[in-house]
Amino acid sequence: MLEDGELLTLSLDKLSGSGIESKKEFLFGKIHMQIKLVPGNSAGTVATYYLSSEGEQHDEIDLEFLGNSSGNPYTLHTNVYSQGKGDREQQFFLWFDPTQDFHTYSILWNPKCIVFYVDNVPIRVFKNTEKLGVPFPKDQPMRIYSSLWNADDWATQGGRVKTNWTLGPFTASYRNFSVDGCIWSYRTRSSSCNSTDFSTNPMLKMELDRRSRERMKRVRREHMIYDYCKDQWRFPRGPGPECRVNN
Numbered sequence: 155m156l157e158d159g160e161l162l163t164l165s166l167d168k169l170s171g172s173g174i175e176s177k178k179e180f181l182f183g184k185i186h187m188q189i190k191l192v193p194g195n196s197a198g199t200v201a202t203y204y205l206s207s208e209g210e211q212h213d214e215i216d217l218e219f220l221g222n223s224s225g226n227p228y229t230l231h232t233n234v235y236s237q238g239k240g241d242r243e244q245q246f247f248l249w250f251d252p253t254q255d256f257h258t259y260s261i262l263w264n265p266k267c268i269v270f271y272v273d274n275v276p277i278r279v280f281k282n283t284e285k286l287g288v289p290f291p292k293d294q295p296m297r298i299y300s301s302l303w304n305a306d307d308w309a310t311q312g313g314r315v316k317t318n319w320t321l322g323p324f325t326a327s328y329r330n331f332s333v334d335g336c337i338w339s340y341r342t343r344s345s346s347c348n349s350t351d352f353s354t355n356p357m358l359k360m361e362l363d364r365r366s367r368e369r370m371k372r373v374r375r376e377h378m379i380y381d382y383c384k385d386q387w388r389f390p391r392g393p394g395p396e397c398r399v400n401n
């Protein structure tokens with residue numbers, strides 16, 4: 155931690171990666187973090203930023219930044235797990251170099267939807283489609299995590315490009331973390347948000363309006379590089395029912 159606790163860096167060398175986790179657990183919230191990723195040749199490194207509950211049937215909302223060799227673009231990898239089931243990957247190229255400056259990456263999680271944002275532009279929504287039989291993360295409190303680790307067996311260009319350890323230690327920087335969320339208390343087994351909050355707090359009620367949906371569509375058209383909803387090879391019997399409403 156540097157600058158009076160305003161700046162955090164995570165580093166990775168051949169011996170170890172590093173990570174942080176929130177002390178508090180949340181059941182719904184909107185979180186923001188500004189991140190500047192490992193510059194130069196970051197092949198094989200993965201910076202994560204995610205929410206996760208514990209246990210086998212866990213829920214998880216994932217953002218992962220897959221490094222690349224110099225001059226090649228980072229991949230932003232997203233996924234949503236509900237009750238232990240993931241396999242809902244969508245990947246993007248960013249429209250800027252994420253190693254030059256800090257950019258804001260946000261996750262909105264409320265009972266209606268999960269939305270991923272880059273610099274306040276929505277890039278992905280995962281709606282609550284319990285009505286269609288798809289479990290939605292809404293019963294298990296989650297912690298917020300971030301880490302920098304090595305995954306050169308798969309991360310960069312399918313594992314073909316390995317980490318060049320002579321360039322280490324690799325460093326990613328974090329600042330301006332903020333969370334507007336419902337804090338979970340294990341002692342009372344209850345959330346700091348009550349039923350009034352659920353009908354008045356915009357964070358808990360929010361869904362994408364028309365304008366944001368249009369914006370998201372455009373970003374996805376231009377920058378999405380992988381969508382599990384369109385992967386017939388992995389899902390020959392068709393994608394999950396949530397795909398019908400999330401695109």
Ligand SMILES: *[C@@H]1O[C@H](CO)[C@@H](O)[C@H](O)[C@H]1NC(C)=O
Nearest residue numbers: 220222226227229309310311
């Ligand atoms: C790295 O760059 C190559 C070439 O542009 C691209 O195909 C790949 O998706 C990029 N990202 C990763 C994580 O390999």
